[in-house]
Amino acid sequence: MVHLYVQVSSDEAQCMSGPTGGKILVTGALGQIGTELVEALRKQHGSSSVIASDLRPVEQVDLSQGPYLTLDVLDTEAIIDVCKKEGVGTVYHLAALLSATGEKNPELCRKVNVGGTISVFEAARVCSMRVFTPSSIAVYGPDAPKHAPQITPLNPTTVYGETKVEGEQLAKEYEEKCGLDIRGIRYPGLISHKAPAGGGTTDYAVEIFDAALKDGHYDCFVRADTRLPMLYMDDAIRATLMLMDESSEHLGESKAGYNIDCFSFTAEELAIAIANEVDGFTFDFKPDVRQNYADSWPDSIDGSVAKEEWNWIPQFDLDAMVKAMLDGLSKNQ
Ligand code: NAD
Numbered sequence: 001m002v003h004l005y006v007q008v009s010s011d012e013a014q015c016m017s018g019p020t021g022g023k024i025l026v027t028g029a030l031g032q033i034g035t036e037l038v039e040a041l042r043k044q045h046g047s048s049s050v051i052a053s054d055l056r057p058v059e060q061v062d063l064s065q066g067p068y069l070t071l072d073v074l075d076t077e078a079i080i081d082v083c084k085k086e087g088v089g090t091v092y093h094l095a096a097l098l099s100a101t102g103e104k105n106p107e108l109c110r111k112v113n114v115g116g117t118i119s120v121f122e123a124a125r126v127c128s129m130r131v132f133t134p135s136s137i138a139v140y141g142p143d144a145p146k147h148a149p150q151i152t153p154l155n156p157t158t159v160y161g162e163t164k165v166e167g168e169q170l171a172k173e174y175e176e177k178c179g180l181d182i183r184g185i186r187y188p189g190l191i192s193h194k195a196p197a198g199g200g201t202t203d204y205a206v207e208i209f210d211a212a213l214k215d216g217h218y219d220c221f222v223r224a225d226t227r228l229p230m231l232y233m234d235d236a237i238r239a240t241l242m243l244m245d246e247s248s249e250h251l252g253e254s255k256a257g258y259n260i261d262c263f264s265f266t267a268e269e270l271a272i273a274i275a276n277e278v279d280g281f282t283f284d285f286k287p288d289v290r291q292n293y294a295d296s297w298p299d300s301i302d303g304s305v306a307k308e309e310w311n312w313i314p315q316f317d318l319d320a321m322v323k324a325m326l327d328g329l330s331k332n333q
């Protein structure tokens with residue numbers, strides 16, 4: 001664990017007692033979740049109050065929907081500068097490498113996922129900001145019960161999973177030592193159609209829809225019987241906003257990484273549900289290395305703590321999600 005805090009200048013230290021409230025900064029905003037979270041936050045708070053940021057140069061981004069800036073989360077000073085200048089009160093920290101990309105480049109995965117999280121927590125400490133930072137079902141390893149409880153030993157076998165466990169531990173440490181308010185959800189695999197999935201193991205559950213509509217066929221990279229917890233993006237965004245709106249006093253020791261109720265299905269059950277809606281859709285299963293990551297994760301998760309503390313109940317089941325995905329993709333075509 002990293003216990004060292006970045007040294008800040010006396011000028012930066014001035015904002016340490018600043019008020020909460022203020023603008024919102026979203027890191028990794030051009031990814032699968034950020035694309036929809038920024039949209040939802042802008043609806044809630046107004047476009048100019050939500051600053052989207054990512055690695056992409058400004059010239060390559062559509063600025064018509066609201067402010068955007070190029071920001072590398074490894075650059076702590078740049079984050080502090082932006083937050084001071086703009087009066088940011090809350091950071092939604094989404095920048096990360098996902099499991100499949102992360103396992104290909106473990107060093108970069110540790111650097112971005114752990115280093116980037118420390119940068120954001122440091123900026124939050126200096127500027128007294130609240131933080132939302134996602135964890136993942138990848139915190140569990142093969143020794144966890146297949147219906148994973150909120151609290152159980154976390155022994156992931158992927159580097160990505162290790163970075164997510166470390167993120168939760170760092171959040172607790174910053175909360176205990178610096179009094180920060182840091183909240184997180186262990187997102188299951190997220191299924192959406194507005195932005196492509198970002199290099200994860202659960203990407204098959206997103207890609208399959210595009211393939212069904214465009215090619216009429218999908219070769220799935222996990223076995224037919226692979227069962228994982230999943231959630232439709234509308235539910236994921238709603239859960240995120242609900243958690244961030246919840247009063248602190250209701251949130252207990254799991255606040256850095258809540259399991260949330262979602263649904264689970266096998267890859268074959270998903271393919272059949274799509275075939276029931278898309279005439280002529282065929283599929284095959286050709287597992288690759290991502291099968292190992294999927295096998296190390298739980299089949300389903302117990303979200304009773306989130307339900308008890310902030311009343312989380314999902315709205316989409318498998319059939320509703322399949323219909324929403326096909327409707328959404330058909331409109332985009
Ligand atoms: P994504 O890969 O689609 O988006 C991540 C974004 O981060 C990308 O746009 C990328 O350009 C940006 N990024 C990478 N390195 C950066 C850096 N150094 N500085 C700034 N930006 C950088 O990922 P996502 O699916 O939107 O996931 C967001 C968060 O949610 C991650 O922490 C991820 O681990 C977590 N999560 C996602 C899922 C899922 O199914 N999508 C599930 C569980 C947890």
Ligand code: SER
Pocket residue numbers: 098099100135136137138187188189190199200201202203
């Ligand atoms: N959906 C993510 C992935 O597959 C899990 O965090 O990487």
